[in-house]
Structures are given as C-alpha cells and as structure tokens.
Amino acid sequence: MRDAFHDELDAIGQSLVGMANLVIGAMDDATTALLIPDLALAEKVIAADDAIDHLQHELDARTIDLMARQQPVASDLRTLVTSLRMSADLERMGDMAHHIAKQARIRYPNRSVPDELVKTIEEMGRVSHKIIDKLALVMESRDLNRAVEIAIDDDEMDKLHRELIAVILDDNWKHGAEVAIDMTLLGRYYERCCDHAVSISRRVYFLVTGEYQSEQS
C-alpha cells in the first residue's frame, strides 16, 4: 500500500514537472510573439493558458484525493501540501506568459517593444527560460545546489528589470506614456514569473532540508 502511495506521489511530482515544462514553452512563445510580433503565436499562448489552468485543477484534485485516501503524515503530508503550493505558483507563472501574449495581441500589428528595448526583453526571455528550465530540473532531481542557484540567477532578472526602467526614465525616451506603461507592466510580468520560480525552488529546499533557505542565497 505504501508503495502504491509513493507511486502516486511520484506521478504528482512528474505532473508538476510537466506543468513547469508547459510554462517554459508558454514563456518562450510569449516572448517570440511579442518581439516578432506574431499574432497567431500570441493566440496560441493565450489558449494554452487554459490548458495549464486545467492541469492545475486536475493535479490539485488528485493531490487532495490522495490526501483523503492515504492520510499521510510527516514528510509525505508536507510533500503533498507543498505540491498544492507549487501548482499554484506554476499556474501564476503561466498567467504571466498569458499577460505578455495579451500585450503582443493588443498592439498587433505593431510591436509593443521599441527598438532600444528589444535586446533587454530578449534577455529577460532568455533568463526566464534558464530559470524555469533549472527549476524543472530542481523539481525532478531535488538538487539543492541548483535550487540555490535559481535565487542567484534571479538577480540577473532584477538587473535587467532595473535596466528596463532606466531606459524608460532616460531623457531620450521618445515613445510616450502608452509605451512606458506597456514596458513597465512587461518588466513586471517577467520579474514576477521568475519570483514564483524562486519561491518554488525555496519550497523544494525546505522539503529536502526542513529549513528555510536564507534570503541572501
């Protein structure tokens, strides 16, 4: 009976990794849709967000059902509760891809990102990819070194975010308030997406060690 339980627990873990992989795809596509700009791809990301939401509902139902049937205690219970939280974080990360794609769609056929910010947004997309990819690995392997690395990688995102704001604030900014608003929100979507990834990596750290990862690392 315990083995069947741990098989189910593993299956839930695998579904969470699957969700993380969907989020990587959604974020990659959202960045591409934004920068080309590509309306069909933006629509694809927007539609795919329903799939991520659905996966979360289904996964949470399985997790709660497993709790009810198997009555886990101690570390098994902690793992299941943490699964519920991770699925919520992953769902929010999917929402960020959705928000980015919606900006691509609303500005189409124009590109919302002005020339001087294309490189910064590309970098934000690249750093997001790196962080979520590492997160999927951490979720699968429970590699604590990599879990700690994610918080450090996130500093790169914060740096890019500061650069983005500096460009908007520069005296040479000539794109007006609408583009400034778009870019402010865009920066926040990428930043928030990676914040959720950091928060999941901290949850993994806590699950493995029983201790909270220090804020410095």
Place this chain on the structure above:
Amino acid sequence: MRDAFHDELDAIGQSLVGMANLVIGAMDDATTALLIPDLALAEKVIAADDAIDHLQHELDARTIDLMARQQPVASDLRTLVTSLRMSADLERMGDMAHHIAKQARIRYPNRSVPDELVKTIEEMGRVSHKIIDKLALVMESRDLNRAVEIAIDDDEMDKLHRELIAVILDDNWKHGAEVAIDMTLLGRYYERCCDHAVSISRRVYFLVTGEYQSEQS
C-alpha cells in the same frame, strides 16, 4: 474528538479573518501614507507586513499539524486545503500594501501621486477597503450573496484602474515617465490586491456549494 477538531478548524477560520483584518489596516494605512505623504506610517506598514507573513507561517503550520493529527476527509479536508490557499492569498494582499508603502517611502518627502490622480487613488483605497471588509464578513459568515457581490465590487476597481491609465495616457500628462511608471505599478497593486480578494471569495463559494462560481458574477 470530532468536537475538538471542529474547534480547531473554527480557530483557524478565525485566524484567517484576523489576517484579513490586518490586511484592511495595512491597505488603509498604505493609502494614507501615500497620499499625505507620511513616512512614519509607510514604515509602519512595511514593518507590519512581517507580522502578516509570520501569521501565515504560523497558521499554515497549525493547519498542516491538524491535517496530520486528525486525518480529515471530504469536506473537512477541503476546508483545510482551502485555508492554506486563503492564507497564501491574504499574504499576497499584504504584500500589495507593502509595495504601496514602499512607493510612499521612496518618493518621500514628495508625494508620488500627482494632484489629478489623488481622487482616483483615494477611490481605489476606498474600494479596496470595501472589498476586503466584505471579504472578512464572507469568510466569517459564508454568506454567498456577499461572496458574489465581491466580484461585482471588483468591477469598480477595474473601472478606476482604466481611469488611472487614461489619465497617464492623456496628452495633458505632464509628469513624465517616472511618475507614469509609479502610477502604473500603483494601479496594479490595488487591482491585484482586490483580485486576490475575489479569488478568496470564490474559494468560499466553492467550499459551501461544491461548485465553481460563474466568471460572470
């Protein structure tokens, strides 16, 4: 034994209501600190956010402990899982007050909000208060009519948010990009705070009825 369990369940519910009341205070103070502007009050909100975070950790530990000891099934399990989610939403709402207070602090002794937006921000503060106050009542009473009302009240917030963006985009906007960024983020903080309140009210609806509230209401 079951009675002791339900007493503990009630106590957790009461703590969640207590968290909601702390969030009301934090949002009210954050709006006041922003509009006066009042540095000491901003610092108070920033410090109080640690108390909300601490309350969440303590509440979640109690919830998980209760799960482990009492092995609830069916609706009791659902209530406990939902408590974990509500505490996460409330913690995020507290973060929004924290973000608002940080904007008040970073711009002090200036007021970050320009004259023509003071009324809109006051209104956003008022609508937030109304929504979170009603939320605390819904959490306490499980009144479904009021739960449904919260989603409708949130339309007011969305309307104010659109007005805010329209002011920033107006040709008469003369405050430059920095204030445009501040106001864009500020609008999002109020909006997100109320989105979390809507999400909690939907969780209450689901707990009571076993059905998801329609998106229209």
